[in-house]
Amino acid sequence: MTSPSDRPSPNAEPRGVHERQPNTLAPRGIVRGHVVVAVKLLRERIAEPWTLDSLADEVHLSRSQLVRAFDATVDMSPMAYLRQMRVERMARLLASTDLSVAEAARSVGWKNQFHASQCFHAHCGVSPTEYRRRQPPSSLG
The missing domain is CATH 1.10.10.60 (Homeodomain-like)
Known part of the structure; x- marks a missing residue:
């Protein structure tokens, strides 16, 4: 049996919440918006020598944000999509x-x-x- 002092207070954060990294691309519409812009750029300028850095710069995201956005939206990396x-x-x-x-x-x-x-x-x-x-x-x- 747990003592009253072992129970979390009703106002306490659920366990592990403070450990989670914030999603820098939330809400979901922002993620899709960046991917839509990136896909449009790739389609219109397919022959350009794209790199992950150049595409991320064009859509104003970091490399890791762009990779996460593509993975969440189209289930592949930007370069695999290209x-x-x-x-x-x-x-x-x-x-x-x-x-x-x-x-x-x-x-x-x-x-x-x-x-x-x-x-x-x-x-x-x-x-x-x-x-x-x-x-x-x-x-x-």
Whole structure:
């Protein structure tokens, strides 16, 4: 049995509350707002040589705040999101244009065709060349 002095007072903070770190991105709408702005920037300026620092600066967050915001909103890091966007845009280019793989890679921001091909294969399961080969002939234009 506990004595009255062992029981927390009704006005005391619940145990552990003082140990929690404040969420610097609360409320949730602010988090989403920063991510929406970041995604818009990445989409509009996909070919830029983005870094975590440059994106964080653009949306006025620290690197760690930006990473937490993306993780909470889209369940991946900002750079993983950019990689996915680049692969998807490159796939559309390969399916709808006659750009070479190297040109398509450069147009979405990859300077190194080998790295672009590795990312593409990891995301799509086939190389960019194989992806293009599997497209119906009428889709090229």
